Amino acid sequence: MGKHSSAVTKSNNNRRPVYLTAVGLLVLSLGAVFVVRSFGSESGADGFLGGKSCDDPTQIRLSTTPELQPQLESAAKSLANKDNNDGPCLQFTISAAPSAKVAQEVKNGNDNGPDLWVPDSSLWIAQADDGQTVPAIAVPSVASSPLVLVGRGENFANTSSWLSSFAPPTSPALLDPLTQSPGTLALLSIASERAKTSATDLQTAGVLIPLAQRLGSMAKPYTDVNGLFGRANQDGSNVVVPASEASFVRYQEEHPEAQLKAILPRTGTLVLDYPVVVTAKSNSEAVTEAGKALAAEMLTDAAGQARDDAGFRDPQLSPLGGGRGVGDVTQLTKPTTAAINKGLLEWTKLSLSAHSLAVIDVSGSMAEKVGNKTRMQLTIDAAASGLKLFPENAALGLWTFSTKIGDLGADFRELVPIAKLTPAQRQRMLGSLTTQTAIPNGGTGLYDTAIAAVRAVRSSYDPSAVNSVLLFTDGKNDDPGSLSLARAVQTLESLRDPARPVRIIALGMGPDTDAGELRQLAQATGGQSYVARNPSDLQQVFIDALQNR
Known part of the structure; x- marks a missing residue:
């Protein structure tokens, strides 16, 4: 959890001085961001919310995202100041932590987890599923902020989607999609x-794969939105930053000289919705009512002005006052839990760097025409x-194979050793690719090549990357001197190391491809196989393979 801040009040008299507790002084001495505060009476007792004196208040631990913490603390204090003798007697302790962190703690069953949780987005609720229950929503939203795209005006030539x-030529800088x-x-x-x-899938992958590879190659993902705004604001910068409208408005107010603007693509946007979520494992009915009481205070007219001043919209997405922000908003369809899980999983796979060997069939059948091309x-x-989808931190190499084309009669030939994709390495790869031609009457030495390629990648294994063999072929093994399929599969399985x-x-491509053979070879290594029956679809198949590696 984050550093703690307590909204603690006592209602048996009207004197409510504010003071720093000893714990608060300790937190300050450690340089923490969130200060422990108490709103209480001089009697020294723990403090209550609810407008009446009681000896045993219901303790409510609430965790929220840092930017909303001041609003919730104000609402808790305001609730305490109300004369509500029929209401529950509550004590709120409000802390701040990133939503993804709280979701993981709830999922893991942390004993010190919150009773109530106000994440910045309801997308994290499903991520808090502990295998038994998914946290329940007490109030769908206490504030909102649409996702906007922030950058210099010259970078918004095409905002259709x-x-x-x-x-390109923009350079999107995303806050870490796995935690932000x-x-x-x-x-x-x-x-x-x-x-x-x-x-199309190809157009989408053409943007997302290089983006994921570029951001995934960073030593540390982006987590500071103001730092990204600063980069986007530099003269000549092509950086654009997806961010909440609230964070952009606050940055504008703190940096009035900034040359940034926020736009909404014409397709619409998704919204940070700040729900009140019940995460308590017991006494959930009382906790739910406490959450509703606090939410009602957040949604009063008085709280609404403070919320607007802080850059947040109401749950209905009403535009901010004073012409700030992006005005009226068109919402995209809210993603399902399945879509959220799929998106996070795909990003995780795509953002891993590559350490791969491309192995290309140059047997005689590769000269066969398909339309205007072979x-x-x-x-x-x-x-x-x-190749264009991989960043410079990826490591790639290139082999070709047929039958007996390499040293000592090997079925494969090394053209470019595996190395980082520097401009020089990239040029070597492209140069070698474009000069390849099919070998007349050459056979397909598939089994021996597959085994040798796996061994080659293992010999230069990179533990920080996806290590793979990208095997392109239009047929099936027809090397009479090679191993049998069963023996090849057995050999590949013996090379398999889960660590x-x-x-x-x-x-595979074309009607002569033996899909079953490719599937067995790939599965023996924990990999996958893809077949484009129409070889012109190979590019799409390659994209599918990269997305599901």
């Missing part, structure tokens, strides 16, 4: 808006396009 706004709601909602917005756009040319096109996995991602 989130996807187009993310496309604006980053998560940005990815979910791209998925949600596809009901309104004609974006299978070889289609494979080169797909591999060259795929150091090297997976085959097999990409």
Whole structure:
């Protein structure tokens, strides 16, 4: 949990001085952000909310996202000041922590977890499922803030959709999608808006894969939105930042000289909704009523003005006062739990760096024409396009294979050793790819090549990356001197190490591909196989493989 702040009040007299407790002084001495505060009486007792004197208040531990903590503390204090002798006797202790962190603590059954939780987005509720219950929503929203895109005006030439706004030459800087709601909602917005756009899987992957690879290669993900605003504000910057409207408004007020603007893509946006969630394992009915009482105080007219001043909208998304923010909002369809889980899982896989060996079939059948191009040319096109999706921190190498084309009669030939994709390495890869041609009458030495490729990647294993063999072929093994399929599968299984996995991602093309053979080879390593019966679909198959590696 975060550093604690207590809203503690006692209602048996009207004197409510504010003082720092000894714990608060200790927190200050440690340099903490959140100060422990008490609103209480001179009697020295623990303090109550509810407008009447009682000896045994219901203790309510509430955790919220840091930016909403002051609003909830004010609401708790205001609730205490009300003369409500029929209301419950409550004591709130309000702390602040990132929503993703609280979700994980609730999921793990932390004994010191909160009774009530106000995350910045309801997307985290499903992530708090402990396997027995999903936390219940007491109040759907006590505030809201739409997701906006922030940057310099010259970077918003195409705002027809989130996807187009993310496309080059802009450089999207996402707060960590695995822990920060604006980053998560940005990815979910791209998925949600596809009901309104004609974006293909290839177009979507062409933006998201390099973005995930670039951000995933960073030593530390982005978590400071103000720092990103500062980068976006620099002269000539092409950085655009998905962020809450509230964070942008606060930044504007603190930096009136900033040359930033916030826009909404025309497809619409998703919203941070700040629900009140019951996470208590016992006494849930009383905790629910406490949450409703506090939420009602948050939604009074008096609290509404303070909420607006802080840059938050009401739950109905009414525009902010004074012409601040982005005005009226069109909402995208709220993602389902399944869509949220899928989005987070896909990002996790995509953001892992690559340590891969591309192995391309150059047997005689690759010279066969499909339309205006040969299978070889289609494979080169797909591999060259795929190469553009990897950032410089990825490590790639290139082999070709047929039968007896390598040293000592090997079925494979090393063209480019695995190395980081520096501009020079990238050029070596492209140069070698574009000069490949099918070998007349060459066979397909698939089994021996697959085994050798896995061993090669293992020999240079990178524990921080996805280690894989990208195997392109248009046929099946036809090397009479090679192992049998059963023996090849057995050998690949013997090389399998769960602690150091090297997976085959097999990409077959054309009607001669033996899908069952590729599937067995890939599964022996924990990998997957894909087949494009029409070789012209190979590029899409390659994208699917990268997304599901």
